[in-house]
Amino acid sequence: MPTAPELLAPAGSLDMMRTAFAYGADAVYAGQPRYSLRVRNNSFDKLDALATGIDEAHALGRAFHLVANISPHNSKVRTYLRDMEDVVALGPDALIMADPGLIMMTRERWPDMPIHLSVQANTTNYASVRFWQSLGVKRIILSRELSLDEVAEIRQECPDMELEVFVHGALCIAYSGRCLLSGYFNHRDPNQGSCTNSCRWDYRMHEGTENDAGDVVASKAAPIGNPRDAGAVGTATRPMAVTTALGGGPRHIGGSKTWLLEEGTRPGELMPIEEDEHGTYILNSKDLRAIEHIGRLVEIGVDSLKIEGRTKSPYYVARAAQSYRRAIDDAVAGRPFDPGLLGALEGLANRGYTDGFYQRHSTPEHQNYLRGHSESGRSRLVGEVTGFDAARGLAEVEVKNGFGLGDRLEFVTPAGNFEVVAERIEDAAGEAQERIPGSGRTVWLPLPEGAPQGECFVARFV
DSSP states (O other), X not given: OOOOOEEEEEOSSHHHHHHHHHTTOSEEEEEOTTTSSOOTTOOTTSHHHHHHHHHHHHHTTOEEEEEEOOOOOHHHHHHHHHHHHHHHHTOOSEEEXXXXXXXXXXXXXXXXXXXXXXXXXXXXXXXXXXXXXXXXXXXXXXXXXXXXXXXXXXXXXXXTSEEEEEEEEOOOSSGGGOOOHHHHHHSOOGGGTOOOOGGGSOEEEEEEEEOTTSOEEESSSSOSBOTTTOTTSOOSSSOOOBOOOTTSSSOEETTEEEEEEEETTSTTOEEEEEEBTTBBOOSOOOEEEOGGGHHHHHHHTOSEEEEOOTTSOHXXXXXXXXXXXXXXXXXXXXXXXXXHHHHHHHTSOOSOEEOTTSXXXXXXXXXHHHHHHHHHTXXXXXXXXXXXXXXXXXXXXXXXXXXXXXXXXXXXXTTEEEEEEOOOOBOTTOOBOSEEEESSOEEEEOOOTTOOSXXXXXXXXX
């Protein structure tokens, strides 16, 4: 029987960490805003929060990895050892790092502290793995741009190095996170943790042409279209991958076609981008979902499978951890992949899913269950169970989205999921309700038979 890899989940807060562990994660990763790539929605800015998280993780027999993966400027290099002294003393299980200078300083000051090389280091081959291994790095988080076969080759060539890969979450439009758009637009550097996700803003696209002076100008007064009006180009919610055959349309510049982008809050400021025979990929990628490849990754012998999303919600980490826990357990036990897990992940907010670079072409079997099971199993979060009224025999639900009588609901709990048709909804006064229009309300529902009386999430199948 193959060894089960670590399931590593994001933790932007203690609540998120506790949810991840409750739903099957073996470890979490979190970081201080100053030295990790998550400044916003990060509650681990105080030492006591980190201490609580590390202590609780260890009490459960789980691991807490601390992220320190920025590409620092001199000012942060000068303060790093001083600021990390008390943090390292808390006993995190590893530091996730990318910068060679900080790694060198850490190895000199704390030689016994395990270091995991961040995906920000862009490790794409076994020679690089061997280089970092020679410097005492314990684990390599491989670049997202690798195929399954390339991961397998690295494992074969580097059998003694721990390997970690991403299996779910947001993908950057630059090589493993090294993006410049946010810094270009508003001087918030992604590699310092303050990315504004400029790739997901609203853009218009203009055809470009070259004038007599050699400048690229818009060939038409009006843009080709706004993604809010038509799905031809990318938006904050759809991926952009404009592909047009060479030989027609705007004049080719330097052997490729040029387009001009206009960001929604900067009318008239046109930015040139180029397109070649492979397409244009400057904006908004789809989200990674590689759950159908868990069996192969377990077979390869990858040590850790990572879920992205420290700025997401506890529901996100509950659904993701629960689904990947099931996929890992099935793979280790030799059971076939359950396509229904794809549908469970469709209920999470996403910009469309891709399995990234793991597999260039899907088989007909993959195409069939990716579509069919994803669409049939989709659900949406409608509430969180926050208590139980024993006198009424009803669960207290804090509403997040609308639902009503007759809807098919799913109670998502650490002990498993329970489906039921909503046949009874009451308000605080015990009055029957037919439809709950949206968030900001509290209602009471009967629990499905067998469901535990604890905090959990309620989703509606759509």
